[in-house]
Amino acid sequence: MTGAVPHGGRLGQAQADHPLAPRPWLDLSTGINPHGWRRGRPAFSALTSLPDPADTSALEAAAAAAFGVAAQGVVAVAGAEAGLRLLPDLLDVRHAAVASPTYGSHADAWRQAGATVQAVARADLFRSDAEVLVVVNPNNPDGAATPGAELVAAAEGRWLIVDESFVETRPEISAAALADDRTVVLRSFGKFYGLAGVRLGFVVCAPALAVDIRRRIGDWPVGADAIALGRAAYADGGWAARMRMRLAREAARLDRLLAAHGFEIAGGADLFRLTRCADGTARARRLAGQGVLVRTFDHDPTLIRFGLPGAKDWRRLETALEMSR
Missing domain, CATH: 3.90.1150.10 (Aspartate Aminotransferase, domain 1)
Incomplete structure (x- = not known):
């Protein structure tokens, strides 16, 4: 497959x-x-200096409130793609199974990190003996969707990465509130809010992993446009x-x-x-x-x-x- x-x-x-x-x-x-969202862009003056890390934290808090999770486990990154590319180097695993067919960057990211990657049918994902299980939910391109609680339970304590880039249209199936020491959720801003060029996404995970990610990406993971637009959009339920x-x-x-x-x-x-x-x-x-x-x-x-x-x-x-x- x-x-x-x-x-x-x-x-x-x-x-x-x-x-x-x-x-x-x-x-x-x-x-x-x-x-897409058409309000909340910052004044040009905001682009002439580095973003204040406090503003990035405020963005993460706004996203966390929209996702229904604690802010300390939400890390802003330059799109869900950036998040999924970070994870293979941070998780100490060498065998990944990806529910397929799906977005090709997941398998590519694990291969680039030297892991063995197994593409499996979505129905067979949890039968795999891989150390990390990757599922896009709802899936790209077929829209297959599973309640997040079912995914977490089926993983049985193994690493589980749930890419929720399209979940904004089905928030009830999100696993974000269940992110823990072994469950990581990726969220996208640009698709639902129609601003893909802003390059904004989030990794939702345990606080300890969030600390590791922040150390890896530094103080300015996203720009002023992403901060202002994200804060305004996520506040408008x-x-x-x-x-x-x-x-x-x-x-x-x-x-x-x-x-x-x-x-x-x-x-x-x-x-x-x-x-x-x-x-x-x-x-x-x-x-x-x-x-x-x-x-x-x-x-x-x-x-x-x-x-x-x-x-x-x-x-x-x-x-x-x-x-x-």
């Missing part, structure tokens, strides 16, 4: 491959909220609740649109939909010819993943789907 699912967002390569495609491109490859309802409605709308144009819905979370069609690779190429970038997968050429379009982009997507048939 292959576990390597690369990330989306390779717009530059798509533009080079399809120079005659209409501009601007509609990038649906990444699963980022098209209705009303916005998050309304956004979850909006994304659920729009994901259902996307299901209907895709099904009407010959796609079988194969899974997903409310920020993306995984579909299947017999000529997936060719269809994705035809969509690219219309300036619409989607995700395809080497391990299964019948699969295509679609992110949600913005409010003004539904008609363009519908037209591109019609022309790609």
Whole structure:
């Protein structure tokens, strides 16, 4: 079984491959909220000096309150990707099992650290004899989701890393409140809040591991934009609740649109939909010819993943789907 699912967002390569495609491109490859947070950016003067570590601590406290955990176990990092790349060098294990297929950086990070990596079906993860178990929840790309309490119980005291980059749409399944000496949770800011370029994420873990991570990353792990935007966004629980309802409605709308144009819905979370069609690779190429970038997968050429379009982009997507048939 292959576990390597690369990330989306390779717009530059798509533009080079399809120079005659209409501009601007509609990038649906990444699963980022098209209705993201639009308030709380700092004044320009905040960018002219180093962030105060106290402000980073305030950001971590705001995130902790939103996650329902204690602040001493929440560490801000430059995106969930940065967090997952740190962990293999901090945990003294040499054999990792990754529930697959999933986001390929997890397996890559452990291999780069010299560990043996086993890609296993999600249903078989806890049957593995690996020292550390890695699961993305909800999963990328199929949206498979398991209550966090079930994951922690099944790990039976082994190291468990739960990547919750898409959990903001399903907060009830989070394992963050269960993070302990053997459970580490990764959270992403940019996907749900629609600000992936801010590069902000968090490692939620036992306080002792949090101390080790802070020593590794130093006093300025994230910049002024990340601090200001994160503090403001995480404090606005009303916005998050309304956004979850909006994304659920729009994901259902996307299901209907895709099904009407010959796609079988194969899974997903409310920020993306995984579909299947017999000529997936060719269809994705035809969509690219219309300036619409989607995700395809080497391990299964019948699969295509679609992110949600913005409010003004539904008609363009519908037209591109019609022309790609």
